[in-house]
Amino acid sequence: MFDDLFMSELTILARHGAENASLALSRLMQRKFLITVNEVKTVPIQEVPESLGESDAIAICLFTKVEGDIEGDAILILKENDALNLIEILGGDKNVNIEESIGEMELSMLQETANITISSFMNTFMSYLNKSAIPSSPIYIRDLIGSILSVIIMESAEESDNALLFSTQFECKNKEMEAMFIFLPSPSSLKKLKNGLTNAQ
Amino acid sequence: MLSKKDVKIIKVLIGEVSLTRAPNLLQAILGSCVGVCIYDEVEKLGGLAHVFLPSSDGHQSEKLPSKFANIAIPMLRDAMIKHGGHQKNLKAKIAGGANMFSKITVKPGQHIGVLNLEAVKKALYDLDIPIISTDTGGNNGRKVEFELNTFNLCIDSPVSKGKII
Numbered sequence: 195m196f197d198d199l200f201m202s203e204l205t206i207l208a209r210h211g212a213e214n215a216s217l218a219l220s221r222l223m224q225r226k227f228l229i230t231v232n233e234v235k236t237v238p239i240q241e242v243p244e245s246l247g248e249s250d251a252i253a254i255c256l257f258t259k260v261e262g263d264i265e266g267d268a269i270l271i272l273k274e275n276d277a278l279n280l281i282e283i284l285g286g287d288k289n290v291n292i293e294e295s296i297g298e299m300e301l302s303m304l305q306e307t308a309n310i311t312i313s314s315f316m317n318t319f320m321s322y323l324n325k326s327a328i329p330s331s332p333i334y335i336r337d338l339i340g341s342i343l344s345v346i347i348m349e350s351a352e353e354s355d356n357a358l359l360f361s362t363q364f365e366c367k368n369k370e371m372e373a374m375f376i377f378l379p380s381p382s383s384l385k386k387l388k389n390g391l392t393n394a395q
Numbered sequence: 396m397l398s399k400k401d402v403k404i405i406k407v408l409i410g411e412v413s414l415t416r417a418p419n420l421l422q423a424i425l426g427s428c429v430g431v432c433i434y435d436e437v438e439k440l441g442g443l444a445h446v447f448l449p450s451s452d453g454h455q456s457e458k459l460p461s462k463f464a465n466i467a468i469p470m471l472r473d474a475m476i477k478h479g480g481h482q483k484n485l486k487a488k489i490a491g492g493a494n495m496f497s498k499i500t501v502k503p504g505q506h507i508g509v510l511n512l513e514a515v516k517k518a519l520y521d522l523d524i525p526i527i528s529t530d531t532g533g534n535n536g537r538k539v540e541f542e543l544n545t546f547n548l549c550i551d552s553p554v555s556k557g558k559i560i
Contacts, residue, residue, distance in 0.1 A: 238458075243409060249424045250538045252553055257496070337495055337553055340424025341536020344409055345495050348427060348447070348507055 203391040205234040207319055208360050215314035222310065223284065228365040229311065235359050242347045242357050246271065246374050249340030253277075256308030256334060257346070260316060262327035264386060266379035268316065269346055270308040270332070271339070276364075276371035277304060283366045301334055308332040315360075315375060323390040346376065404540075407445045410462030412471045414442035414478060417543040425491035425537045427508035429464070429515045432488045432541045432548055433471050433524060435480040441543050444471045446491075448507070449514035464514035472522050487519050488548045488560060490530045490539045508532065528560040 212229040219227040243249050254277035256270045272280065282288035284303040290296060296304075312329045320327050335342060347357055360375040379387055403419045409428060413421055421443040423430045434441035447462035454463070461467040475485060492508035492515075512531055519526055528548070530537070535552040542549065550558040 241408065243424060250551075333496075335495060337426070338424055338536040338538060340538075341426035341493070341495060343426075344424070344428055344447070345426035345493075345507075345536075347409075 197392075199392050200388055201234065201236070204358070205231070207322055207391070208234050208315065210322075211315035211318035212362060214318050215311045218310045218314050219307065222306075223366075225366065230363050230365070231360055232363055233359075233361040235361075237357060237359060242359070242376075243340035243343040245343070245359055246273070246339050246372075249338070249343075251339050252336065253339040253342060254304065254334070254336050255342045255346075256304060256312075256332035258308070258312055258329035258332045260327050260329045260377075262320075263325035264316075264320065264323075264327040264379060264383040266377060266383055267346060268312045268329055268378075269374075269376045270311055271342065271374045271376065272371060273339070274336070276373065279369050279371050280304065280307060280364065283369060296334065296336070304334060305332045311362075311373075311375065315377070319387070323387070325386070325390070343376075347378065407443045409445055410447050410459040410467075412442060412444045412461045412467050412474065414440070414471070414474045415543060416440050419543050421541040421543070423539050425493070425539060426495050427491070427493055427506065427511060429489055429491040429508075429511045429531070430537075430539045430541075430548075431464075431468060431471065431515055431519070432546075433468075433475055433485055434487075434541075434543070434546050435475060435484040436486070436546060437484050438479050438481070439543065440475060440478060440480050441541060441546065442471045442475055443541055444468055446511055446515055449510045464511060464518050468515065468518035469522065472524065482523070485522075485524045486527045487524050488528050488541070488546075489515055489519075489526060490537055490548060490550055490560070492531045493533050493535055493537065495534055495536060530558060530560050 208231045212231045216229045252274045258268045286300045290300045364371040407413045407423045417439040423445045429446045431444040444467040446464045451463040492512040494506045538551045540549045
């Protein structure tokens, strides 16, 4: 299903997407913010919940539904501590009691970061394919990493045995935060993506 | 007294079925999946099925058939019998089936956690295996550990730690 050419084009586009996201976030925050793509891979669905490491750690997930020519779910997922670091960098209260209830301002910071990151990735892909797709506003979920990821892949599990994962790193103010950007295109959208990438000149 | 190194922790990933004996531990991380523990207290034998979807109907040439409740549970029962378990001793404990994305209507109608739970209960009923205890539903994920020494199912979630059923 995923040949080398497709994966290599996907990786190149993901890196462009990360550059665009870095630019957008740097502008928003008026300081250098760097997003890099470490790895693009496909994994069998049953391995997805283990793909971020400790599956029993608590993570923050920002979930969007993508609609348009390409449809699917796009998710940004960070370990809790990395999400708190991100909140601090963005000027929020790092000591917010994220267990009880996240503050409105902190929530909006995380949603905005996810929105910009996911939109930048999607826009890069879509402009290359000459298609359009729009992510919904991100929904915040705090839960066990393994649990979140298993629910996210549930929808594609009936159709496919693999998922597309983009491991990314956020870097700002000498702090590094790991994030996973996951895109789960619907089966027909995956086909469009694959045809569009490997056939585009 | 057992030292920690004598106890093996076996991770049961999505769609997998695992079987072990005391004093080992079977572990799974669940969202809307259901962890089905079937055990034989006399033989000190137990297994865990990490059920991901309710039914294999309409899914052919599946690489991981044990992700479906209607396949995983009979598979686990058969493995129990094969390894010395006795049908009359078999009992079950189940956990999971949460609706974590309650804010998202993933699919209209019932959410997958409920469908998984229904399918699991039906499969256990069909095999005449009584359900001793449950911790199901809710909006949070669970980390479950099934201890083969005590047949305790220990459950941690972001909202509660150390629950034992």
